[in-house]
Amino acid sequence: ILGGLRAVAKILPIPGLSIAATMAGSLIGGMEKAAETPEQKTAALAARTAYEQNRSKIDLAMETQYAETAAKVHASAAGTLQTALKSTDKFVSRASPAYLWAFTLTFLLNYAGTTIVNWTLALKRQSTMVKDMRKFAKRGMDKDGNIAEPKIYIHAEPKITGTETGRLSYELLHQVPPHCKPAFLPDPGHLLFQFDYKQIELLVMLYVAREWELLGRCINDGFDFHTMTAADFYNKPYETIKKDRRDLRAAIKPISLGRLYGKGVRSTALDMEMTQKEVTEIYERYNKIIPGLSRFQSEEVDRVERKGYIHTEFGWRRWFTNEEQKYANRSSNATEIFNTRIQSNAGIRTRLALVEIWRALKAEYGEGVGSKARLVLTVHDSGLFSVHPSVIRTVARLITEIATSPAISLPAPKLGMATGLRFPIDLEVGENWGDMKPWEEYISGDLSL
Structure with a gap:
């Protein structure tokens, strides 16, 4: 099998590479489950790392219709796949013949299912x-x-009232998968420039839950939410999680997102391949780390039971049906109630920033603003612009000043932000939507476009 995989990986057509990669993924998954000795675990980890690094590039080569892009990623992906396959030799050489026969059958069955x-x-x-x-x-x-x-x-075709929470909704363009994004280009001679609020929904969640100490660590100290939560959950230093234990950050992230979006114990257990009892215990520990979440949810449910609506800091009002009001404590209704202020505040903050950015661009460039910079899309908590390279530094400055200005409807005097929270942002630039690079690389000259 290994010899066959290595042979297929050398085939030039992209489909051959994709088939080999899919088979390698199944093979590596089996290695991880069966590894027992330190040597086997090390080999399995090396194979997984090499595989994950270029799986997305292989998918891109498969999905895109641009031969030039496919040729570029093929060379890199093929080399990395070879590395992943070679690392399996150390594992197989230590496995018993009985195990190899059982593993071969399991691998073939997994491959058939994955292909379908x-x-x-x-x-x-x-x-x-x-x-x-x-x-x-x-x-x-x-x-x-x-x-x-x-x-x-x-x-x-954006819909201002397309969602109950006040978020903009689009048909299709909010669901473009990563491997299709290279097909989306800026205006001729322009670059794409994007600002994106960093973890804004999680930060708003801390705000409405009145978790000022945690929120201050994220906004004032620049902490990553998931790394910070993992450090508290596993009782380890923040820098240890950040540098050496990224696996713990990855483990706690689905719990945080599940709490934010109201994912139940059963579905979380299925996704994480754990028992419901284990997930329940994790949620209980998580709620002790951020106790304000349960308090906030109880307050919101009580408000809907009494008034029938949620009124957000930005003035958005969401009404609930009589049945939802009567049974507000039901799991599905409580989730909707919990998430309303979070999603609404994050979405409207982004929309207000986009309005102010457009006004600033018009004031800067007058009637010719469209030939210099224009908004082409907003997805969730970001704004995507087509910008001429000659003005991109000025545009970046204007967008940064406005996007990070105080959100006056969200005052936080306990954090020294009485005029409003200042949400952090990420800036990216690229020749297409699928190949966006950090702004810092562009302005430092390390990025060639």
């Missing part, structure tokens, strides 16, 4: 991301309605 799932997903992506998007596609037009260029534009 991947094929189904590919058909779904083709249907939603290609066929359905055609109705939003229009060619570039001049002021007289003539085709000005062959570029095709996807015109999104």
